[in-house]
Structures are given as structure tokens and as C-alpha cells.
Amino acid sequence: VIREGRIEFDRVTFRFGAAEVPVLHHISFTAEPGKTVAILGSTGAGKSSLVSLVPRLYDATEGQVRIDGVDVRDIDLDHLRSRIGLVLQESVLFTGTIRDNIRYGRPDASDEEIEQAARAAQAHEFIANMPEGYDTMLGQRGVNLSGGQKQRIAIARALLVRPVILILDDSTSAVDLGTESRIRAALAELMRGCTTLLIAQRITSVMDADHILVLEEGKIAAAGSHAELMRHSDIYRDIYRS
Numbered sequence: 001v002i003r004e005g006r007i008e009f010d011r012v013t014f015r016f017g018a019a020e021v022p023v024l025h026h027i028s029f030t031a032e033p034g035k036t037v038a039i040l041g042s043t044g045a046g047k048s049s050l051v052s053l054v055p056r057l058y059d060a061t062e063g064q065v066r067i068d069g070v071d072v073r074d075i076d077l078d079h080l081r082s083r084i085g086l087v088l089q090e091s092v093l094f095t096g097t098i099r100d101n102i103r104y105g106r107p108d109a110s111d112e113e114i115e116q117a118a119r120a121a122q123a124h125e126f127i128a129n130m131p132e133g134y135d136t137m138l139g140q141r142g143v144n145l146s147g148g149q150k151q152r153i154a155i156a157r158a159l160l161v162r163p164v165i166l167i168l169d170d171s172t173s174a175v176d177l178g179t180e181s182r183i184r185a186a187l188a189e190l191m192r193g194c195t196t197l198l199i200a201q202r203i204t205s206v207m208d209a210d211h212i213l214v215l216e217e218g219k220i221a222a223a224g225s226h227a228e229l230m231r232h233s234d235i236y237r238d239i240y241r242s
């Protein structure tokens with residue numbers, strides 16, 4: 001079972017189906033419990049593919065992904081996914097009420113707990129302003145939320161579960177500045193105590209990470225803390241200056 005949330009990638013190679021060129025090539029790194037590893041790279045570099053191997057949305061073609069020393073393929077899938085919080089750009093909401101969407105990982109959560117999580121995620125206000133509040137339907141026949149609103153629902157969902165591992169896409173969608181800073185505060189609260197894999201396109205969002213991986217065409221082009229990379233990595237300095 002997952003306790004501490006140490007994540008290890010051990011020479012992981014990943015291909016989509018029978019594709020010749022791997023999306024990820026010989027990736028090795030460790031995320032220590034409670035620490036944040038940021039994955040920086042341009043579009044198509046393989047960031048989403050890399051993090052998707054942790055909750056087993058896909059499986060590595062070669063090599064091993066381990067959590068607390070155990071190959072993820074040997075961990076019960078429900079247990080694995082119940083310990084991982086996902087807050088991604090395209091947050092996965094389903095057809096159902098807002099309430100159901102927030103309590104997805106914790107079906108037993110009370111209305112009070114749901115509202116508390118929504119408040120912490122800066123989502124309560126817009127939910128309360130909808131005609132049916134928490135009972136508003138999302139999805140095909142229901143209301144469409146903006147990207148920023150979906151993200152906050154996903155944050156509320158993750159806050160309710162209190163996962164050991166957090167997978168976070170830092171790129172905040174178009175929201176006003178005040179909302180953005182409140183979302184950042186909610187994310188910081190969510191990250192406390194979690195091992196976090198942070199997908200990032202901008203250097204400003206990775207500078208505080210414990211460890212940074214610069215991904216280029218599926219390979220780790222540079223790795224280290226911000227200070228280390230500034231000292232030793234031309235690639236990182238180039239990204240920093242651009």
C-alpha cells in the first residue's frame with residue numbers, strides 16, 4: 001500500500017502503441033516523499049505522458065515506475081488511484097451534478113465537507129451563484145464551465161481526498177488576476193505534505209520546486225534545482241532568458 005508517496009522512474013521508455021519513436025526515452029528520477037518535482041518542457045516534449053504513467057493511464061513500455069518501492073503494476077488499481085490527486089489542464093469532469101463531481105473520490109463526503117473543500121478551492125462563490133448551486137448539472141445537457149472553473153472543481157475534489165501524490169498542471173487557464181492568486185493559494189494548500197509532480201511550461205512556476213526535470217523530445221535534457229541548473233545548464237539558462 002502507498003504510505004509515503006516516494007515516486008521512482010527507473011529507465012522508463014514509453015511508446016504509444018506500435019509507434020517507432022518513443023514518447024519517453026530512458027527516464028530515471030526520484031521524487032522524495034513530500035517534495036515537488038517540476039517537469040518543464042515545450043509542447044509535445046512528453047510531460048503529460050510522463051505523469052500519466054503514475055496513475056496508470058498508460059503503462060511503461062520498458063523500465064519501471066515504483067511508488068514506495070512497489071511497481072505500480074503490482075498495486076491495486078483502485079488503491080493506486082485513490083491515493084493520487086489529479087489537477088490537470090483538461091480536468092476530467094463527468095455528466096452529473098457539481099456536488100457529485102467534487103465528491104468523486106470520496107462518495108461518503110458530507111455536504112459540509114464538500115462546501116468546505118469548494119471554499120478552499122475558491123469555487124464556492126461561482127457555484128453558489130448558479131441557479132441550482134451544488135445541484136447544477138454539468139456535461140452535455142448541463143452548464144459549461146470555464147477552464148478556470150473546471151480547474152477549481154478539480155482542486156476541490158483533490159482537497160477532499162487529501163491524496164499522498166499530487167499531479168498538477170500549473171498552467172492556470174484564463175482567469176482574472178485576483179482569481180489566479182487565490183487559485184495559487186489553494187494549490188499551495190493542496191500541495192502541503194504531498195509528493196507533487198508539477199507540469200510546467202513557464203520557468204516562473206518551477207523555480208521553487210525541489211527538483212526540476214527539463215524534458216526535450218522525451219529525454220531528460222537537464223535536471224537539478226533552479227540554482228544548480230542556473231549554474232550548470234545552458235539549456236535551462238536559455239529557457240530562463242527567453
Ligand code: DCP
Nearest residue numbers: 016023041042043044045046047048049050201
Ligand atoms: N502522443 C500520441 N498519442 C497520444 C498522446 C500523445 O502519440 N494519445 C504523442 C504526441 C507527442 C508526444 O506523444 O509527440 C508527447 O505528448 P505529450 O502530451 O506527453 O507532451 P506534453 O505534455 O509535453 O505536451 P503539452 O504541453 O502540449 O501537453
